[in-house]
Amino acid sequence: MSSHREAPEISKDPVADSTDVYAFVSPDRPGTVTLIANYIPLQGPAGGPNFYEFGDDVLYEIHVDNDGDGQPDITYQFRFRTQLRDRDTFLYNTGPILSLDSPNWNSRQFYSLTRIRHGHTQTLAQDLACPPCNIGPLSTPDYAQLAHEAVHHLPGGITVFAGQRAEGFYVDLGSIFDLANLRPFQTLHNQFGMHVFSHNAPGVNATAAVNVHSIAIQVPISALVEQNPVLGVWTSASRQRVQVFDAALGTNLWSGPFHQVSRLGNPLFNEVLVPLGRKDEWNMQPPSDDKQFASYVAHPELAGLLPVLYPGVFPNLAKLVAAGTARADLEAILLTGIPSGIVPGFQNFTGPVLADMLRLNTTIAPSKKPNQLGLIGGDPAGFPNGRRVFDDVVTIELRAIAGVTFPLVNKSFKPDAAAGVVTDGLTAASVPSGYLSQFPYLGVPYSGYNTP
Numbered sequence: 001m002s003s004h005r006e007a008p009e010i011s012k013d014p015v016a017d018s019t020d021v022y023a024f025v026s027p028d029r030p031g032t033v034t035l036i037a038n039y040i041p042l043q044g045p046a047g048g049p050n051f052y053e054f055g056d057d058v059l060y061e062i063h064v065d066n067d068g069d070g071q072p073d074i075t076y077q078f079r080f081r082t083q084l085r086d087r088d089t090f091l092y093n094t095g096p097i098l099s100l101d102s103p104n105w106n107s108r109q110f111y112s113l114t115r116i117r118h119g120h121t122q123t124l125a126q127d128l129a130c131p132p133c134n135i136g137p138l139s140t141p142d143y144a145q146l147a148h149e150a151v152h153h154l155p156g157g158i159t160v161f162a163g164q165r166a167e168g169f170y171v172d173l174g175s176i177f178d179l180a181n182l183r184p185f186q187t188l189h190n191q192f193g194m195h196v197f198s199h200n201a202p203g204v205n206a207t208a209a210v211n212v213h214s215i216a217i218q219v220p221i222s223a224l225v226e227q228n229p230v231l232g233v234w235t236s237a238s239r240q241r242v243q244v245f246d247a248a249l250g251t252n253l254w255s256g257p258f259h260q261v262s263r264l265g266n267p268l269f270n271e272v273l274v275p276l277g278r279k280d281e282w283n284m285q286p287p288s289d290d291k292q293f294a295s296y297v298a299h300p301e302l303a304g305l306l307p308v309l310y311p312g313v314f315p316n317l318a319k320l321v322a323a324g325t326a327r328a329d330l331e332a333i334l335l336t337g338i339p340s341g342i343v344p345g346f347q348n349f350t351g352p353v354l355a356d357m358l359r360l361n362t363t364i365a366p367s368k369k370p371n372q373l374g375l376i377g378g379d380p381a382g383f384p385n386g387r388r389v390f391d392d393v394v395t396i397e398l399r400a401i402a403g404v405t406f407p408l409v410n411k412s413f414k415p416d417a418a419a420g421v422v423t424d425g426l427t428a429a430s431v432p433s434g435y436l437s438q439f440p441y442l443g444v445p446y447s448g449y450n451t452p
Contacts, residue, residue, distance in 0.1 A: 004041035006277035015055035016237040018264040027366040037235035043211040046448030051133040054080040065232035070288030070355030103394040157220040160198025166433035172424040173206035203425025216440035220323035232357030234265035267358040287355035298326040360386035390428040
């Protein structure tokens with residue numbers, strides 16, 4: 001998945017697991033940028049009595065690089081605290097939750113928001129309320145209204161939300177990790193022993209009925225951009241270095257300086273490109289150090305596997321891999337941004353520093369007719385120009401790795417016919433909750449009562 005359980009250590013610490021990050025010019029407020037960071041993957045909606053919540057002991061951050069060095073120039077920090085009203089009940093709520101200050105809601109969360117800009121720290125807000133989890137029609141009868149109350153408007157044109165949302169990322173996880181046995185492109189054998197494609201099986205969305213916890217912030221573009229209109233965006237989660245179990249309290253205590261345990265820029269970067277033995281290491285590094293991982297982008301393992309898994313289907317890609325040709329197209333898309341002159345009328349180049357960041361050209365207006373395939377679908381407002389909540393990043397990246405983007409850097413290369421149609425068989429319509437047209441854009445979370 002985009003970054004769900006993508007590394008051995010973080011898979012054991014879901015509350016600090018960065019699952020997805022989004023960055024886009026807000027379609028309903030085009031003078032602003034929306035940044036969304038998701039955590040706590042694969043939440044079963046019926047998660048009681050201990051429903052999901054942010055970690056009080058985790059430092060959550062969204063970073064913005066506006067000068068192309070792979071280091072944060074602006075960081076938004078979120079710290080959470082949980083307030084338990086009644087320690088003598090096992091219930092999350094003792095009656096319907098009709099407002100954020102409902103006395104029936106037993107376990108509430110609040111958070112502070114701090115901005116660090118060029119080393120200067122400013123507290124923007126404290127004690128902002130999160131909404132509850134979506135329990136069901138008796139406990140949370142008007143969940144959309146509760147979530148609306150948790151959208152906070154701050155001075156300086158900033159809007160912020162932190163709480164549970166429906167998972168907006170869609171992927172046929174079962175087929176991807178069954179040796180890329182993509183259902184619409186399963187390899188069959190005819191009576192002559194030749195390999196053919198089956199084009200009929202739809203994908204199965206493995207994240208169709210699960211929730212995540214989202215941190216979303218909407219900020220005026222003028223507060224983020226300095227000279228370069230292209231922003232680099234990533235998210236991280238950090239823990240303090242020392243953990244001690246207090247037997248008297250029955251809980252873990254943390255102390256010491258924070259160290260990063262999770263990060264995320266481009267979707268599927270650590271998931272698919274970084275080898276298993278280095279995934280934990282990648283999670284602890286800043287984007288500015290990503291030169292050490294560049295070879296995995298230039299020579300992606302999956303590009304070599306596709307011709308093997310689908311014999312005779314990707315002959316041109318097979319030749320590219322056999323020649324040891326570096327994938328300069330993928331390096332541009334994922335590590336530097338695309339320079340001007342490669343795609344007519346488009347660029348999101350941040351400079352020569354190799355860094356895994358979402359790159360968003362803030363001068364490109366939201367599309368009036370969005371295409372979920374983003375740039376390769378003719379829509380420059382979508383991935384890899386930032387990432388919108390509905391962008392089909394799995395299909396986009398599968399096609400890029402299969403060679404559909406290599407002509408950007410080598411016009412003599414002809415992509416295989418399959419490269420332009422390969423997909424896991426899902427679309428944005430595969431998300432049952434759908435998406436919102438306004439902040440925070442991800443859909444209402446699935447309730448435990450109504451979800452099988």
